[in-house]
Amino acid sequence: MRSLLLLFALSASAQQIAPVPDKFFFEEGKIRVLILTGRNNHDWRVTTPYLRSVLELTGKFDVRVTEEVSGVSAETLRPYDVLISNYCGPRWGPQAEKAVEEFVREGKGLVVVHAGSYPFGETAVLSEKMGRTGVYQEPWASWGNMVGAIWSDKDPRTGHAQRHAYEVKWQDPQHPIAAGVKSFTISDELYHNFRLKPGIHILASAFDSPKIGGNGKEEPLLWTKPYGKGRVFHTALGHDLDAMMSPGFTATYARGVEWAAKDAVTLPAVIDTNPKNSDAVRVLLVTGGHDHELSLYAAFDKFRDMRVNVDPHPHAFANDLRKAYDVIVLYDSIQVDQLPEKHRTNIQNFVESGKGLIVLHHAIIDFASWEWWWKEVVGGKYVLRAEPGFPASSYQHDVEFVATPKAGHPITKGLPQMRLFDETYKNVWHRPDVQVLLTGEHPTSDLELGWVSPYQKSRVVYLQPGHGRPSHEMPWFRQLVRRSILWSAGRL
Ligand SMILES: [Zn+2]
């Protein structure tokens, strides 16, 4: 049997392997980017995800990363439009170096970030965490010719003075990468004494102040360079995440990548790293009266279709909320005697005006003696003390259970059954005519884990999960909350 299998495997490998077109694996119409990294004396593990996400957030790039550049070949580079070097380490070896050099020479793009200009020259190889290997390798001249500069240990030595905040000034404000971007301030290293190569086109520079050990010259920092039929954009900026997150770096980097790939720039002068749709749902998240983990807030942060402000009660209800917000999410614990009459009126006006309301997790405890609230609006309540017909509710922390979304509602559409680790409630009273969204079976839990209230004047959703980090961080939970918000705002 074993020899038969071996024979089969051998005959299969001998056959021609059919190529599969790249279009199946890349997003249509996007610029294909490969970031070269994995060795750097700088913190590439932290900066590479940022370099990637900035491009992805613009919606114009499909970005991949390789952390083993020595393994790339002409074949692995073939699908890409532009390479970004966030690499400062040993040489890549003949196959990868030939592939990268040909990639650029044959008409594609290269972007070199900060210490990406350092390697492959006459200086010693650097190692992790600003270390030095003391090893000198044979220089790879083509890299310096692509980048447009090399480093030198000879006087005047290439390097930088103390990291500080300085202004980057445009030398060619009309260049597509620069056009519309104002001169900017950045806290970064200011590289000086590059050995520049002929043919670079300087876009921006900064004054290397002798007061902090600079050379007193205007130093070129951003430039372009043609190489063969290809285009290179070099930025000396980007020592760490603080430097990269400055708007000046972010804009010039992203625009530089687009330019190197396409010889044109369509990106705006300011790159929004937490973009929101212009019609994003305006959400007021109300906290207070119950401690909770910080992870709650991240659950709301990254969606383009909602813009969330947090305000604890009672201040949250101090003003008329109808103009400023589309949806209120309650994640608080409050009783009616803690609220001034005017605040109660503001809540009531909001709910009666056709806006959205999400009652999340422990907020089912709110306003237990405000019958209109729990009976008409929410459609349920956590019973603090037993009364006739209302057995006391109970809770249990740290329960592992399975939640099952009910079909037939836009909020739960397509959401799979999920294992949760959360707090359960038992004997939460609810109206018989709520539309159940979610069920869960556990001895410490009610069957109903969420519902849509029958309240008619606005859309009201109750969701029971959400006590702590294990749920807050789940994409499933975040989608459940997001969809509830969108639906209650009339957007689903
Ligand atoms: Zn640095």
Ligand SMILES: [Zn+2]
């Ligand atoms: Zn809880």
